Amino acid sequence: MVDQRPPLPAAICDFATWEPLLRLLRAYDTQPRTALPIRGAGRVGVNGWSLPLRGRRSPASRRVLDRVQRALARAGVDEIAFSAEIRPTGRTTLRLIDYGPAVEASVGRPGLGALVLAEGALPEPWRRLPDPGPYTGPAPSADLGLLERTLRERLPDATGATEAQIAAAEARLGVTLSEELRVLYRLAPARSEDWRDACAAVGCVLFPLEDLSVVDGASRYPRWEFAAKRTVVTRPDAAVQGLAGSPGWIVFGDNGGGDRLAVDMTPGAGGHTGQVILIDHEKSIGAELVADSLTDLALGLLREDHSDRSGEGPPVVAAVGTSSSLPTTADAAHPSLEVLSVGEYDGTRFSLAPLIGLPRLRTLTARPGSLADPLEVAGLTGLEFLELGPQEWRLLLDADAVPRSLSAAAITPQDPGESPSFVAIANELLTLWDRPRINQAVLEGDLGPGG
Structure with a gap:
């Protein structure tokens, strides 16, 4: 059995610790005075807060919040949720809740949030693996000779990775790099001072060979309260499979705005093995087609997925x-x-x-x-x-x-x-x-x- 957590520290359960905050809640209440109590709920943590305070907060209110945050820090408590009922007489009931590691606290709506009953569990779309294929081959535009000549012209003095270094990267990732990626890293400069030229040569922010990674669906997981209601569907003619991640999405760079660029070795039926896709950092699932091949990316020949999403x-x-x-x-x-x-x-x-x-x-x-x-x-x-x-x-x-x-x-x-x-x-x-x-x-x- 999991050892249950100790009760909240006594200092946190002292009404005096919270009294200034409760007075602040009452002062910010703008409803007409009636015989009904004032009710409020929120959260205070060592790194922030969410409180039902209307309008601009004064320096005095900031000092009140600082006091509670310091008390939490001294007690070793990261965050406390609370609800208060303040009756017209001043008698107050305050409930303090420490959610603990099994609760994903709700964001922007009432309720406790999601109870994670199985440790580390993810919703099905974030566990889904790519369709195993068979996949289409590389795009007709994937021209290894043209890609090599283009990169050599742009990087005449570069000395890239050895075959042993490329093999070590493949062993670390557990995947085989596309032939175009192998060409790219055989020519990408090894010296950091030459890396700016390499980025310009490829048309993106290029990552060093040792920073190559694959997209794990778990790394894009949002929260159960949102994710449980999400679904993914890959249309029959889609170029990119509808996934949160794939062992065949090999990230080699980004677009300078935080969106990752990857070579896709597990394309949809309408795509090509080795196509270049973009993983939007503001989205938790899916990817967008950027180019049919690394050759096209280097030549600036970009495209979009025009799969039929109607119906x-x-x-x-x-x-x-x-x-x-x-x-x-x-x-x-x-x-x-x-x-x-x-x-x-x-x-x-x-x-x-x-x-x-x-x-x-x-x-x-x-x-x-x-x-x-x-x-x-x-x-x-x-x-x-x-x-x-x-x-x-x-x-x-x-x-x-x-x-x-x-x-x-x-x-x-x-x-x-x-x-x-x-x-x-x-x-x-x-x-x-x-x-x-x-x-x-x-x-x-x-x-x-x-x-």
Whole structure:
């Protein structure tokens, strides 16, 4: 069993540590004074914060935040989430939450975030390997003689890598370099002071041979709360396979803006082995065709993937409920379905029975109260991500019906203020997978009547 984490340090659980921040929350509240309490939630960490403070923050508010951050640093706590209820009398309930290593805290929305039930688990698109081929050969423009002559003209005095050095790079990467890459590095200068000329000769920021790498899907993984709902589809005529990474994507440079350039040894049916692709640093999946060959890249003959992306394609993502054209889950059921979202529609509750047995269904998100029978979830034996409301999770836990195929899970609140109230549910789920639990502390104090 995983050793559970120690409770929060006493200094962090001292109401006095948080009192200035709570007063700040009350001072920033701009709602008309009523008999209702002020509620707020946020996070404070040693390197930043996310707080419900409207408008420009004063130097005084900055000093308050600095005080809390210093207290966290002294206690060895990286970040604390909190929620507060400040009643008109000044009586205050403060909940502190230390998520721990098994939770990917939510970004920009209410809720705890994703519970990572299997350590190191990634959503399926980030684990997907390339279609094994057979692949098309190099493009007709891949001309080794022309590439060598072009580079020699541009780099007349360069002394490149030896065959032994190239072989060592291949052994390190576990892949065979394309013939064009081998030509390139046999001619690329070994001296760092000559590297600027090499970059100009190839038409990109060229990496030294020892910095060649392959694109690992895990390195582009965003977060479960976003990634679980993403899918990738490679069209039949696509030049580049729809992947997060591939052992055949050999990165040799970038475009000067942080986007990596790679030789693609695992192309789509519409591409060529050894084509040059761009991996956008702002995207977590996919790549774009830049040139049919390194020869074309060096000659400035660039192109784009003009694969036909029109048409509906297979229904890999579907939704029923609000703002959806699908009235029932039966209409969404299809062997290709991977991701289903269930919303709310005029009080209608949806059955999951039509989805049982679908071979590829891996993600289900359902708004609280949207399911006719939450226990039907137990029949979806291929799920890797499940997002439900607290009442639905409670039913599954009590019936011992939580699908054990899950790698991650999330609890959806109806009200942002609910989040701390279902830490207990989250901890029950984490315990089922023997994962580190969330720490929580509830503090009571008195701020006195507000001004």
